[in-house]
Amino acid sequence: MKRLLWIMLCMTFGVLAYAQETAKPAAQERMFFPRDTLWGYAQFDFAGKHNEVDPNLCRADAGNFGGQNAPCSEFARYMLSGIVEVRPFGRGIFRRFMIFGEPTMLFGKNIPQSLYTYSFDAIGIERSWGVGLNLGKGFEFRATQHFLFKRLGARDTNLGEADLGPNGPWGRYNVVGIRKYFGTRRW
Secondary structure, three states, rough: OHHHHOOOHHHHHHHHHHHOOOOOOOOOOOEEOOOOOOOOOOHEEEEEOOOOOOOOOOOOHHHHHHHOOOOOOOOOOEEEEEEEEEOOOOOOOOHHEEEEEEEEEOOEEEEEEEEEEOOOOOEEEEEEEEEEEEEEOEEEEEEEEEEEEEEEEEHHHOOOOOOOOOOOOOEEEOOOOOOOOOOOOOO
16 A cells, blocks of 8 residues: 555656646757756855854763863864755756755864864764755755764764764754745846
8 A cells, every 4th residue: 555655646746747847948958967957055154263063963061071172072163065956857757856965064173161273173074965856836845865974084983971972963864845945036
C-alpha cells in the first residue's frame, strides 16, 4: 500500500509539473546543461566581539574549564556560507528538476567571557544537499538531507569536559517540504 501511495504521489507531481509548462519560445534551450544551469550565492559574515556564532559544539561556560586556555574554543568569529543550485535539463518535464547544496564553514577561536580573538582557525563545516522540483506559480517541492557538523583539523577530537560532540545546532535530519517564492527583485 505504501509503495502504491509513493507511485501515485510521484505520478501526481509529474503531471502537475507537466501541466504548468508554458508555451514553447521560438528559440529552444539545449536539452542538457542549458545556459542557466548553475545559480547560487556565497556569503561572508563577521561576528563582532562578544557576539560570536555558537555552533553548539562547546558548552556556553567553556571558560570554566581552563579560562583562556580552555581546549574547547569552538565559537566562531567568521562564517562563509552559500547555496548552489544545478538545473541540468533545459527542456521537457525534467527542466523543473534541480539538485542543490548548502555548505556553511565556521572559523574562529573564542571562548565567551574568557577569550576574544580575531583568529581565522577553521572550526568545521555544516552541509546539506537535496533535490527540488518547481511546481509553478512560485511553489517548489524540496527534499533535503542535513548532515552532522564536520570538525576540521586539530579540532576533530574530544576537546575536554566542555565538548558537546559533533551534533552541531541541528544534528542530522531529512525533511520534505514546499517552498513558496513571492515578489520580484528590483535588480
